[in-house]
Amino acid sequence: MKLTEKQSKATRIVLRSIMGDLDKTFLLYGGAIRGGKTYWALLTTLMLCEIYPNSRWAVIRKDSRRLSDNTLPSFHKLLNDVETAKGEVSGKPSTYTHSNGSQILFRGENIDRDPELDGFKGFEVNGFIAEEINELNPRTFNKMLERAGSWIIPNLPKESQPKPFIFGTCNPTNNWVKDMFYTPWKEGTLKPSFEYISAKITDNPHLPQSYIDSLKSLPIYEYRVFVEGDWDVMLKTGGEFWRAFDIDKHVKQIPYDPTTTIHISVDSNVHPYVAVSCWQFDTLGKVIKQIHEIPNREPFNYAGGAGSQVVEWLKSIDYTDIVYLYGDATTRAGNTIDKDKKSFYDLFTEAIAKEYKVIDRMPRSNPSVSSSGEFINALYDNWQGWSIQIDERCKESQNDYIETKVDKDGGVLKTRVTDKANGISYEKNGHISDTKRYVIVEALFREFEAYKNRFEQPKEIYLDFREEI
Numbered sequence: 001m002k003l004t005e006k007q008s009k010a011t012r013i014v015l016r017s018i019m020g021d022l023d024k025t026f027l028l029y030g031g032a033i034r035g036g037k038t039y040w041a042l043l044t045t046l047m048l049c050e051i052y053p054n055s056r057w058a059v060i061r062k063d064s065r066r067l068s069d070n071t072l073p074s075f076h077k078l079l080n081d082v083e084t085a086k087g088e089v090s091g092k093p094s095t096y097t098h099s100n101g102s103q104i105l106f107r108g109e110n111i112d113r114d115p116e117l118d119g120f121k122g123f124e125v126n127g128f129i130a131e132e133i134n135e136l137n138p139r140t141f142n143k144m145l146e147r148a149g150s151w152i153i154p155n156l157p158k159e160s161q162p163k164p165f166i167f168g169t170c171n172p173t174n175n176w177v178k179d180m181f182y183t184p185w186k187e188g189t190l191k192p193s194f195e196y197i198s199a200k201i202t203d204n205p206h207l208p209q210s211y212i213d214s215l216k217s218l219p220i221y222e223y224r225v226f227v228e229g230d231w232d233v234m235l236k237t238g239g240e241f242w243r244a245f246d247i248d249k250h251v252k253q254i255p256y257d258p259t260t261t262i263h264i265s266v267d268s269n270v271h272p273y274v275a276v277s278c279w280q281f282d283t284l285g286k287v288i289k290q291i292h293e294i295p296n297r298e299p300f301n302y303a304g305g306a307g308s309q310v311v312e313w314l315k316s317i318d319y320t321d322i323v324y325l326y327g328d329a330t331t332r333a334g335n336t337i338d339k340d341k342k343s344f345y346d347l348f349t350e351a352i353a354k355e356y357k358v359i360d361r362m363p364r365s366n367p368s369v370s371s372s373g374e375f376i377n378a379l380y381d382n383w384q385g386w387s388i389q390i391d392e393r394c395k396e397s398q399n400d401y402i403e404t405k406v407d408k409d410g411g412v413l414k415t416r417v418t419d420k421a422n423g424i425s426y427e428k429n430g431h432i433s434d435t436k437r438y439v440i441v442e443a444l445f446r447e448f449e450a451y452k453n454r455f456e457q458p459k460e461i462y463l464d465f466r467e468e469i
Helices: 005-019 036-053 064-081 139-146 176-187 209-217 220-228 303-316 343-351 370-382 395-405 431-443 446-453
Strands: 026-031 055-060 088-089 097-099 103-109 127-130 167-169 195-198 262-267 275-281 286-295 323-327 358-360 387-391 416-419 422-429
Touching: 005 026, 005 103, 005 195, 026 036, 026 176, 036 055, 036 064, 036 097, 036 103, 036 127, 036 167, 036 422, 055 064, 064 103, 097 286, 127 139, 139 167, 139 176, 167 176, 209 220, 262 286, 262 303, 262 343, 262 431, 275 303, 275 431, 286 303, 286 395, 286 431, 303 343, 323 343, 343 358, 370 387, 370 431, 370 446, 387 395, 395 431, 431 446
Parallel strands: 026 167, 026 195, 055 103, 055 127, 127 167, 262 323, 286 387, 323 358
Antiparallel strands: 088 097, 097 103, 262 275, 275 286, 416 422
């Protein structure tokens, strides 16, 4: 079978590493379903068996059942497709023995039965396939790094021994695999010995068009993740703070409306970024629109830097009107770092005010997290005819709205992570969610009050803003 363009690219990386032109030891082939990831990994390992007689390689998957139900059938199909694959699969657990004495061992991680991963002790191989690596424990990956290259082929000079390789396959995921491989790749900080190949279903020319077309009936979540290979939009897993947020209903293309003013909301957390979200309100149609996001990472994760990025974006869309500004009420407090004791909010505002007239909409105190969350969830469910729309390009926001979980008291569950590179600990999610709460609750202040008092004696429901816009 002819290799696809992506499969050929991945193969060239392996061959160049063997020849010494590159120094890659781990290659992650990740993304959409049916992108040819597993077939490539198995075929490449079979190629290494042929190149290095008496070598040993291992295919690791979460458990033996997944190996027998999914991986081994793919391998048997491969053996039928490749004329040079003169060998056989035998035993339980299964082992493929090539005609030149090389072997491929198929093993389950089975961490539920082997929590200490004792099965890797003394496990000597030249390399691994980490099949669906997103299903594996990160400790298993560390074991692979430890054991790859440990098998020394008898009577073969040291300089001729196989280069250790690990090939990983996966679909987009929101666990350690994304943190260790995809995010660094996206940010250009992936380790030099690692390589990432992005797979899409359209990379595979062998699939019938009827099958590809049938996938369009999937919900948007599943289509983006499993068909388009989109890592930046994750599937719901339960316990979401924004339980009523639904990509199928609320995410679409939202063009900037040049006839409507822009509302900017900021959250002052420095890590992982200073969060800024940008909104417009259609008060007649009762539509709340998030039209942009600015997650200000290094080097713009400070008040003035974030403000300058807002100005740059406003100029890029030729905006000339006033700017309504919202944010965390605690950011008004002065600080001891700035010589004039100016607050984060002051410095952020000043950066924008150099180019635009700013209208301060900062509340005196922050709204209750649980009650504001309930209110916005109700708006997602069209309370009093209101709706919320999120622009499809706001990927960080969508991810944050899905990943932010609710705690036992109805607030946001605080999940802290530590950046091992600099030892900084910070809350992973909820920052763009906070900007959403600040802007919507303050802009629709009267509606918020009406919602909180909805079980009391009926009162007049206001549908306009706290002030004229």
